[in-house]
Amino acid sequence: MSRRGLLALVAPSVVLMVVWWLWEHRPESAVMWLLGIALGAILQRSRYCVAAAYRDAVLFFDTGMARSVLLAIAAASLTFGLVNIMRVPAGQMPLAAQPLTVGTVIGPVLFGIGMIPAGGCAASTLLRLGEGHLRFLWTLLGLVLGSLLGAYHYGWWTELLGAAAPVYLPAAVGWPAAVLLQTGLLLAFYWLIRRWERKGASA
Amino acid sequence: MSRLVLDLVGEICPVPLMRTSEAVARLPPGSELLVETDYPRALTNITQWCFRHGHPYEILDFRRGVYRVIIQKNSPPSA
Numbered sequence A: 001m002s003r004r005g006l007l008a009l010v011a012p013s014v015v016l017m018v019v020w021w022l023w024e025h026r027p028e029s030a031v032m033w034l035l036g037i038a039l040g041a042i043l044q045r046s047r048y049c050v051a052a053a054y055r056d057a058v059l060f061f062d063t064g065m066a067r068s069v070l071l072a073i074a075a076a077s078l079t080f081g082l083v084n085i086m087r088v089p090a091g092q093m094p095l096a097a098q099p100l101t102v103g104t105v106i107g108p109v110l111f112g113i114g115m116i117p118a119g120g121c122a123a124s125t126l127l128r129l130g131e132g133h134l135r136f137l138w139t140l141l142g143l144v145l146g147s148l149l150g151a152y153h154y155g156w157w158t159e160l161l162g163a164a165a166p167v168y169l170p171a172a173v174g175w176p177a178a179v180l181l182q183t184g185l186l187l188a189f190y191w192l193i194r195r196w197e198r199k200g201a202s203a
Numbered sequence B: 001m002s003r004l005v006l007d008l009v010g011e012i013c014p015v016p017l018m019r020t021s022e023a024v025a026r027l028p029p030g031s032e033l034l035v036e037t038d039y040p041r042a043l044t045n046i047t048q049w050c051f052r053h054g055h056p057y058e059i060l061d062f063r064r065g066v067y068r069v070i071i072q073k074n075s076p077p078s079a
Helices: A003-025 A027-045 A050-060 A064-086 A103-118 A122-131 A136-152 A154-161 A169-173 A175-202 B015-026 B040-053
Strands: B003-007 B032-037 B057-063 B066-072
Touching: A003 A027, A027 A122, A050 A064, A050 A103, A050 A122, A050 A175, A050 B015, A050 B040, A064 A175, A103 A136, A103 A154, A122 A136, A136 A154, A169 A175, B003 B015, B015 B032, B015 B040, B032 B040, B040 B057, B040 B066
Parallel strands: B003 B032
Antiparallel strands: B032 B066, B057 B066
């Protein structure tokens, strides 16, 4: 049997064995495991890359990836909103709303400075490692060390930048308006970068 | 017909597309460039760039983790 054939047999067997073991001990972890594998497969096959969304738009006037990231956020906003409107009683969905501070600007800029030379965000670092690009072991090491350092003095930053009360859009204007507003803004941004691409193509 | 080979194995984005576009810009129209890359995202970037700039391309094969793409420079002057 060829190496690929053997792998095609062994890999699903290992996945199913882990599902079976997890299902016995922690069923929610079995679901997480399967969702994680599905996500990884989709990210790999679609060559998904958040770093490319920014880099390709600026360097090559190619906004394909940037637009697909915007569509992904819009789709997530819509489904998250629909789940909340139709299925989940108010206040039962766990919230991750964070206040808007100077850190909201500094953090992403620092992450972006790291992401571009490293060649990928957290997800694409993992998927490239899985593809066999061993040099991403160094990126992963930096990611883990950086996250550890960040988590270690997170409290210090929160105190320094001031923890204002988060503004949670659905609580402020209601779910339908919040979903419409967010999706509308994302689509407007989609249209803007599409124009930027056309301008680049004609230049 | 001349054919230039561009070995990009080991290069990560955005280097593969930058070097490919530079190489295509230097080529005389009608000649071919053979690009080798082991970076799947670069393959997407390069083939989409060729499509948008009207350079015909063909993915020859994928062996031992390396993709080989043939790019033919189009006749009208392009980027």
